[in-house]
Amino acid sequence: MTARYTLIVGTKEWSSWSLRPYLALRATGAPFEEVVIQLRKQESPTTKELIARYSPAGRVPVLTIEENGETVTVWDSLAICETLAERHPEAKLWPSNSGARALARSYSAEMHSGFPDLRDQLTMEFARRIPTPPLRDATKDQIARIIAAWERALAHYGSDGGFLFGHFSVADCMYGPVVSRFVTYGIAVPEAVRRYMDRMMALPAMKDWGAASQKEIDAGIA
Numbered sequence: 471m472t473a474r475y476t477l478i479v480g481t482k483e484w485s486s487w488s489l490r491p492y493l494a495l496r497a498t499g500a501p502f503e504e505v506v507i508q509l510r511k512q513e514s515p516t517t518k519e520l521i522a523r524y525s526p527a528g529r530v531p532v533l534t535i536e537e538n539g540e541t542v543t544v545w546d547s548l549a550i551c552e553t554l555a556e557r558h559p560e561a562k563l564w565p566s567n568s569g570a571r572a573l574a575r576s577y578s579a580e581m582h583s584g585f586p587d588l589r590d591q592l593t594m595e596f597a598r599r600i601p602t603p604p605l606r607d608a609t610k611d612q613i614a615r616i617i618a619a620w621e622r623a624l625a626h627y628g629s630d631g632g633f634l635f636g637h638f639s640v641a642d643c644m645y646g647p648v649v650s651r652f653v654t655y656g657i658a659v660p661e662a663v664r665r666y667m668d669r670m671m672a673l674p675a676m677k678d679w680g681a682a683s684q685k686e687i688d689a690g691i692a
């Protein structure tokens with residue numbers, strides 16, 4: 471029996487954590503349903519109440535997998551990406567080479583647990599274009615670290631597919647929202663990184679996410 475996936479995400483204009491597993495799920499090619507929860511909603515039902523219907527952790531994204539009469543709930547962006555990589559080996563969401571795979575995991579974990587100033591100062595506004603604000607030194611350092619890491623991965627593996635580790639992987643999913651932020655706030659990047667960002671923004675999944683974000687802005691909910 472085929473599994474039935476439902477991905478619960480937040481307002482697409484803002485929910486950077488939701489974009490990550492969305493990219494991974496789209497890369498698998500598996501059909502899925504989507505539930506979009508409006509973030510920053512104060513009136514009843516509030517965002518908190520809406521999310522509580524799906525996860526005790528009180529955060530989106532959440533993936534539910536209905537299979538063989540059971541429903542498994544997976545929360546947290548990286549756990550969902552890992553689960554999808556395990557369930558869809560054909561999608562090659564982790565590099566097949568063990569050294570590259572270890573590095574891709576390090577990149578993904580670094581993003582998942584790090585870059586707090588970047589996340590605080592350059593919040594995701596997927597479909598908006600905003601002048602670069604005055605950046606704190608810590609934010610500048612984190613931007614420089616990400617650019618250096620991308621350049622290193624692209625120089626070693628990028629020729630074999632154009633993504634960080636060649637073939638599109640969880641590492642690209644984890645940094646997808648950073649690509650969006652760099653575009654939104656006009657962050658200057660070297661040419662090789664610009665080409666990588668263009669490739670990411672051209673993915674059908676990124677375009678669909680952008681179109682949905684624009685609809686939220688037009689509807690006045692983002």
Ligand SMILES: N[C@@H](CCC(=O)N[C@@H](CS)C(=O)NCC(=O)O)C(=O)O
Binds near residue numbers: 480484510518529
């Ligand atoms: N570590 C979590 C972070 C998830 C997270 O912080 N999600 C935000 C939306 S992007 C959220 O659910 N916020 C709850 C709220 O706005 O009430 C992950 O990787 O999924």
